[in-house]
Amino acid sequence: MTLLRAWAPAALALAASLAAVPAAARESRADDMLREHLFSELKRLPKGERPVVGLVLSAGAVRGLAHIGVWQVLEDAGFPVDVVAGTSMGAVVGSFVAEGIPASRMREIGGGVTLGSGSDYSKTRLLTLILNDSLLDSTAMELVLKSAIGERTFDQLKRPFACVSMDIRTGEKVVFRDGPVAPAVRASANLPGIFKPVAYRHRWLVDGGVVDYIPVDAARLLGAEWVLASVTEGDFTYINPTNVLGTLEQVIDIRGSLLSRQQRREADALIEPRVGDVEFYQTERIPDVIRKGMEAGARGLAGAQESLAVYAMPRLWKKWSAAP
């Protein structure tokens, strides 16, 4: 402490002189200035004249909580988002975005998620799962959702929203766009092999990640013209599953990744948090996962803004050329 105080002035002077460098460097960047200008112009276009922007949030279990970090960055930057679509954990976070829950509140909710949030994971229940082939119930997840967004129906949300599930009896993809939000989101995040399928609307529903990992098409159904997708895929090279559940989830993730190759191409911009090494049950890593989402958002923001600005150029030109 003593020495720190004695030697602080010189060290601070050195650090201060070096700290000033990045600020000056930023000012001379033509790309940054034009991006800021065009994005400001874009945001001033009246709704209906600017492109409809869709935010798509992928599946990914605990990894999917990185979407909260991504949304934090988009919200801070005032990124316009008109419609939202999500699958599995992407549906959970997407419903919050659609409801207009601030990212700071989402971080609180995300930070409180434990393995028990979605169901009863007591030893007795897990033994039942293993010995009796009796799947767990995900009713608790619906209650958690209701505590955050209430008894909202899709048309009561602040932004149009869609989430994706799969009917395990037919293999059909089911896109929910109306009715109560909470049961639809629960069905979308209903991990097969762990949770009982949700009986809803005469269907037998499980996690939509099996059929639509990055639901770009659902956002298009809602009218999105330009789509930003946040993708939280697993990296299988990190994970060596050693038990039944881990193996099952890995197979689902691999299937999701294969499916998502085409969907990635259909999105106009991608943000990919580096959470590939996080396994589906690692709730203790949630703060780190959300932080990785913010990092990815910060890395990808400029690219997304540029892509949207270029996409919107015909609309901007229309406005400019019509001005007196």
Add this chain to the structure above:
Amino acid sequence: MVRRSLAPLALAALAACASRGTLVDPLKSERALFESGRFAEAAAALTPERLRSLPKRSRGDGHALIAHCLEAVGRSDDALAAYQLAEALYPKNLEALTGLGWLLHRQGLDDRARPLFERAVHIHPNNATANLGLAEIQRAQGDLASAQVGYESALADASWSKNPAVLRDYAELLASRQKPQQAAEAIGRALVLDPSAGTLLSAARIERRRGGIEAAYRDVGYALSGDPTRDDIALQRALWLLEDGRLAEAEADAEAVLARSDDALARWVRGSARARRGDLAGARADLASAASQRREHPFVARAALALLEELHAPAN
């Protein structure tokens, strides 16, 4: 709660420790050399024998001082090795932790710098240098709320509270967080300390964000008159003029820049203004020139190409 109630006692103990220690500073002569800019001499004085002769609690600082000196003379690789040695030998030494953290941060290695700052803040929550380093990284990594807390902690320290660059960064962060009033107050403090063109430009940006259009033009005008060679300031004003439909003035600012160099952004501004005025041939020439500079300014080139395509569309 326990931690909070113990804090005054801990602070009192630390203050007593500090006042006792300043009387006897084993590294006083080497620090004097460092502070007078004689970095090589300071480093040379810190021989292995000299380091061994220091009281144990000062040895970590001695190693960190060597690293500081090496960094100050531009020997970054040697400084890195010296910081790493200091940090390995004295893992709780704040100078070693923050010095290594800043070096890595400046080299863009934020993922490696961050844990060092976090460790320093864990050891000493009010350490201004560590809080500032952490805040800069958090800001770059999109965590603006945490960054704000870090800046505020750093600015609570007397040394940093008078640093205009830090105040300016803090003000811009507040503006990004949609806190215009606080941002204006912070940039006002920075302007008092450093009324340079760069600070005036920041002030103008903040004014514009909070809706003070005329005040922003006034500040950017002051900035430009303070340093008329700053093309970025002229172009910032030109972009705002374009946004506000003041095409002739935007074009004039762009032409002033183009008289000095074939700047891609100036070409964009003039081309865009010409297009809006109906001078499509002139606009195309400017935009084609901007589009050709894709290596230096990839986005300006891309945007120019997109607008050029619109101008070539059949309706035009």
